[in-house]
Amino acid sequence: MPSPRIAPPAAAAPARTAAPRWAVRAAHLIALIVLPSALWRIALVLGYPAGYTDAGFVPFDTPGSKLWMLMLSVVTELAALLALGLVRPWGEVLPRRLPLVGGRRVHPMAAVVPAAAGAVALTAIWGAMPLWWTFPHEDMTRLGHHLVGIMYQPLVLWGPLLGALTVSYYRRRRASTAG
Numbered sequence: 001m002p003s004p005r006i007a008p009p010a011a012a013a014p015a016r017t018a019a020p021r022w023a024v025r026a027a028h029l030i031a032l033i034v035l036p037s038a039l040w041r042i043a044l045v046l047g048y049p050a051g052y053t054d055a056g057f058v059p060f061d062t063p064g065s066k067l068w069m070l071m072l073s074v075v076t077e078l079a080a081l082l083a084l085g086l087v088r089p090w091g092e093v094l095p096r097r098l099p100l101v102g103g104r105r106v107h108p109m110a111a112v113v114p115a116a117a118g119a120v121a122l123t124a125i126w127g128a129m130p131l132w133w134t135f136p137h138e139d140m141t142r143l144g145h146h147l148v149g150i151m152y153q154p155l156v157l158w159g160p161l162l163g164a165l166t167v168s169y170y171r172r173r174r175a176s177t178a179g
Contacts, residue, residue: 017176019087023168026161027083033158034080036151038073045069051144056137079118083162086115086169108173115166123159130156 019027043050045066049057085091091111096102133149140148 017172019172020168023165024087026165027087030083030158030161031077031080033154033161034076037155038077040148040151041069041073049144051140051147053139053141053144056139080158083165085111086165091169092173108170112166112170115162115169119159119163119166121159122162126155126158129153
């Protein structure tokens with residue numbers, strides 16, 4: 001009796017290494033860190049002074065200023081959500097539903113370089129936030145000043161968290177493609 005033919009194994013893609021639990025939590029935390037400041041800007045667009053004094057609150061009367069504030073809120077939240085790509089499978093292989101590029105592996109440097117640049121930029125941009133919060137602002141109420149500080153203060157963590165995620169992603173991807 002002839003033995004059954006066994007097909008040779010197909011060339012397998014490198015095994016995906018799961019992101020550490022801390023990295024997954026940090027990626028979700030980044031999306032939450034950005035949310036309070038976005039909600040504060042939306043309150044301003046809707047006409048709520050959100051901590052400004054009557055004299056300090058300048059309604060948006062220039063063309064496009066309300067749209068700018070809304071777009072800024074949306075774009076910052078979308079940028080924060082990109083951190084999830086450093087811990088999710090779609091950060092390693094593009095989803096098949098994407099036209100032209102779906103199913104292709106993401107080159108590690110295509111994610112690491114922009115993420116690292118973003119981490120450095122965000123750290124530089126938001127690093128002075130604690131200093132801003134220490135000075136009084138005449139155009140804001142005392143409570144409003146504290147409210148804005150509390151809503152913007154978490155942004156100090158965005159850059160360092162993104163930097164840690166980037167290093168974790170790089171190490172994980174380097175280890176999975178080295179073998």
